[in-house]
Amino acid sequence: MRQLSKSRLLVSGVILTGIVLIIGAILIISGEADKPSSYQVLSQLSESDDECVVCHAEQTPGIANQYARSDHFKNDVSCADCHTVDETYPGAQKHPEQEYYVLAKSSPAKCQNCHRQQVEQFNFSRHALPSYVAYAGSEILSPDHLALYQSIPEGGSLPGGKARNSLHALEGEDITKFACETCHNVGKPNPDQSVGDCTACHLRHEFSLEQVRKPETCNACHIGPDHPQWEIYQESPHGIAYMTMGDDWNWDAEPGTLTTVDFAAPTCATCHFSGFGLSATTHDVGDRLSWFLAASISAQRPSAVENRLRMQNVCTACHSAQYIQDFYTNADALTTAVNDLVMFSDKMMQPLKDNNLLTAAPFDEPIDYVYYEVWHHWGRTTKFGAWMQGPDYTQWHGAYELLKDLSELRELIDAKLVAAGLEPLNLPEGFPSLESARAYLYPPTEIAPTETPTEVPTEAPAATEEPTEVVTETATEVPTETATQAP
Numbered sequence: 001m002r003q004l005s006k007s008r009l010l011v012s013g014v015i016l017t018g019i020v021l022i023i024g025a026i027l028i029i030s031g032e033a034d035k036p037s038s039y040q041v042l043s044q045l046s047e048s049d050d051e052c053v054v055c056h057a058e059q060t061p062g063i064a065n066q067y068a069r070s071d072h073f074k075n076d077v078s079c080a081d082c083h084t085v086d087e088t089y090p091g092a093q094k095h096p097e098q099e100y101y102v103l104a105k106s107s108p109a110k111c112q113n114c115h116r117q118q119v120e121q122f123n124f125s126r127h128a129l130p131s132y133v134a135y136a137g138s139e140i141l142s143p144d145h146l147a148l149y150q151s152i153p154e155g156g157s158l159p160g161g162k163a164r165n166s167l168h169a170l171e172g173e174d175i176t177k178f179a180c181e182t183c184h185n186v187g188k189p190n191p192d193q194s195v196g197d198c199t200a201c202h203l204r205h206e207f208s209l210e211q212v213r214k215p216e217t218c219n220a221c222h223i224g225p226d227h228p229q230w231e232i233y234q235e236s237p238h239g240i241a242y243m244t245m246g247d248d249w250n251w252d253a254e255p256g257t258l259t260t261v262d263f264a265a266p267t268c269a270t271c272h273f274s275g276f277g278l279s280a281t282t283h284d285v286g287d288r289l290s291w292f293l294a295a296s297i298s299a300q301r302p303s304a305v306e307n308r309l310r311m312q313n314v315c316t317a318c319h320s321a322q323y324i325q326d327f328y329t330n331a332d333a334l335t336t337a338v339n340d341l342v343m344f345s346d347k348m349m350q351p352l353k354d355n356n357l358l359t360a361a362p363f364d365e366p367i368d369y370v371y372y373e374v375w376h377h378w379g380r381t382t383k384f385g386a387w388m389q390g391p392d393y394t395q396w397h398g399a400y401e402l403l404k405d406l407s408e409l410r411e412l413i414d415a416k417l418v419a420a421g422l423e424p425l426n427l428p429e430g431f432p433s434l435e436s437a438r439a440y441l442y443p444p445t446e447i448a449p450t451e452t453p454t455e456v457p458t459e460a461p462a463a464t465e466e467p468t469e470v471v472t473e474t475a476t477e478v479p480t481e482t483a484t485q486a487p
């Protein structure tokens, strides 16, 4: 009996070793073995002779372990490179029980020492100062920051943008600290005059490419009824490919080298950031956009032609040029149609404005909300849904709601007009169809608009009572250094 069980043990041992070897081989083939195990992370840390690492591995093990997994650790970028500063540095704090000074909130000024291009591109994007100004206003900026803000080629506040500032004031800081600010501080100025927070996307302290390339990173902010890019992506064929097959994609590929071999379908990052196809990596997300889609009435961007080419160079790595050309023609036509429906709501409101039948205060009566949601929720969602392949958002969370609000708006407007002893609106037959909107906006005596996007009015009335700044007026050409078109 005892003999038998010994040889059994031997056989099981051999089988077990075989299984371990096979699993090991699978892991190596699938690349899993490249990632350090928790054990390896800890042993790498324990070998470090950096005093910051040695003590913080004890005191703040979470931070030390994240850091040990990063490419920074592998490349000898130290805690001190990002945190240690002179006593006089703005925002410097004396380190507890040590002689040196640190920045608890390390800033892009530190990253810039090694990643100059990324910081410069970021500074020229709407993720930088424009995000902050969107709720805080530009009056609050230092002279240097104001100059930077004004020099951003496709910066400026968007038509309709001021309405949100009044929501910010109505809600008060106790609330907005957890709302507007959480998303929009991605571009808040820092005490050392640098701008923004790289960790809004690059979670510390791993600064992992996989994490930042996955679309969940963007869903922190690009979500909800007014900018549902995350929801749209999830229902798009690209999002479905990501969710069903993304496990096999080469998430850690060197920046600038990505091809269709690494990614079978794009994530948000592929289309908006990554070097892919003929387009180089960029941190200026406006570089690939041709419209100001988030505006109440969308105008074309100053560098629309070059920007469009850069985005299309990503698409055509996977799709035929004709397929993408047709897609853009159709999405342009939809954008113009939504513009017309939103301008329709403006023109319907005009008699109330002309006769002083609206209160001066924003958001103090139901009609303000309906009028606002026409463009801020439904108009935008219809556009985003079309451009990013989310049919349910284009239709049921977009165009349908837009029509519904137009009909509600008409009732609210007529009630006010009649109560003031005036005639109700005289709207064309077929209200609220797109055809009726166009008949109302462009009566037969006037020339109808052509389908070409460049004809979209850039000075159209905004859907709020406040005066608006129209972006295209302040914008200039993109400087060539920020244009990332690869040869």
Ligand code: HEC
Pocket: 051, 052, 053, 055, 056, 059, 060, 079, 080, 083, 084, 093, 095, 096, 098, 100, 102, 103, 104
């Ligand atoms: C002897 C131990 C020790 C050493 C050495 C050490 N730290 Fe710390 N550090 C701490 C402790 C303890 C804290 C406080 C942690 C807490 O508040 O929970 C801290 C806090 C910090 C903070 C946050 C400060 C704040 O106000 O939130 C930073 C940043 C920091 N250390 C960076 C460094 C850097 C960079 C080095 C090396 C140049 C370093 N530390 C060396 C123990 C150490």
Ligand code: HEC
Pocket: 052, 053, 056, 060, 063, 064, 067, 072, 077, 078, 079, 080, 081, 082, 083, 104, 105, 106, 107, 197, 199, 204, 205
């Ligand atoms: C590549 C730059 C970089 C490196 C390297 C780095 N940090 Fe940080 N660290 C940051 C940034 C950025 C923040 C977040 C600033 C903010 O809040 O916006 C941060 C935040 C912190 C904080 C305060 C916030 C918290 O989570 O408690 C501590 C403490 C800290 N780091 C310690 C360390 C230590 C210790 C090391 C080395 C083991 C290290 N850091 C390495 C960039 C870095």
Ligand code: HEC
Pocket: 071, 072, 075, 077, 078, 081, 082, 106, 107, 108, 110, 111, 112, 113, 114, 115, 198, 199, 202, 207, 208, 209
């Ligand atoms: C002292 C120089 C230095 C500083 C400071 C620095 N980095 Fe890095 N960073 C590097 C090096 C080196 C690499 C590795 C590059 C490579 O693999 O080609 C890197 C890689 C990265 C990567 C890509 C990670 C990967 O897996 O390749 C990101 C993202 C990144 N850094 C973000 C930041 C941010 C954000 C900051 C500021 C909070 C920062 N870095 C500060 C030197 C630095």
Ligand code: HEC
Pocket: 130, 131, 133, 134, 135, 156, 157, 158, 160, 161, 162, 164, 165, 167, 168, 176, 179, 180, 181, 183, 184, 220, 221, 222, 223, 224, 227, 293, 294
């Ligand atoms: C969940 C994150 C989030 C919250 C909360 C949020 N925003 Fe935004 N906001 C965004 C995103 C993302 C965009 C970009 C929309 C796009 O381009 O599709 C945006 C766009 C804007 C714009 C238009 C862009 C411009 O610069 O003119 C303004 C203005 C604005 N937000 C103000 C506010 C205000 C004010 C609040 C609070 C009342 C607020 N936002 C709350 C994420 C958020």
Ligand code: HEC
Pocket: 108, 111, 112, 115, 118, 119, 122, 127, 186, 196, 197, 198, 199, 200, 201, 202, 209, 212, 213, 254, 255, 256, 269, 270, 273, 274, 275, 281, 283
């Ligand atoms: C809005 C999100 C976002 C913000 C904010 C952001 N990044 Fe990135 N970053 C990305 C994405 C996405 C990638 C991956 C690009 C790719 O696929 O190659 C990336 C990649 C990088 C890389 C790797 C090299 C490269 O160019 O691809 C570095 C370095 C980097 N970022 C630094 C920074 C620094 C420094 C800041 C702050 C000034 C910053 N990032 C802010 C999204 C962001």
Ligand code: HEC
Pocket: 125, 126, 127, 130, 131, 132, 134, 154, 182, 183, 184, 186, 200, 201, 212, 217, 218, 219, 220, 221, 222, 268, 269, 272, 273, 285, 286, 287, 289
């Ligand atoms: C911390 C919040 C936050 C995160 C995370 C974030 N964004 Fe944004 N994003 C914003 C805000 C706020 C705006 C609007 C800025 C404005 O126009 O004022 C914006 C605008 C944009 C724009 C339009 C820029 C323009 O020129 O109009 C694009 C494209 C974009 N983001 C893509 C991304 C992608 C892709 C990611 C993920 C890799 C991402 N964002 C992550 C907050 C965020």
Ligand code: HEC
Pocket: 215, 218, 219, 222, 229, 230, 231, 233, 238, 266, 267, 268, 269, 271, 272, 288, 289, 290, 291, 292, 293, 294, 295, 308, 311, 387, 388
């Ligand atoms: C297949 C490529 C693709 C993917 C994937 C994609 N987008 Fe887009 N995105 C586009 C295109 C194309 C436009 C409109 C371009 C134009 O204006 O010419 C756009 C527009 C936008 C805008 C509107 C900017 C404005 O003008 O207001 C934002 C914000 C945005 N995308 C964020 C995201 C986020 C966040 C994700 C992931 C959840 C994402 N995108 C996924 C291609 C993509």
Ligand code: HEC
Pocket: 237, 238, 241, 260, 263, 264, 265, 266, 270, 271, 311, 312, 314, 315, 316, 317, 318, 319, 324, 327, 389
């Ligand atoms: C990395 C490859 C890749 C890139 C880049 C890419 N796509 Fe796709 N696309 C796909 C795949 C895969 C599908 C799914 C094909 C299917 O449904 O069989 C798809 C499907 C589509 C569809 C079909 C939508 C539907 O509802 O059936 C459209 C439209 C589309 N892509 C547009 C674009 C545009 C526009 C861009 C650039 C802004 C782009 N794609 C970039 C891979 C890509």
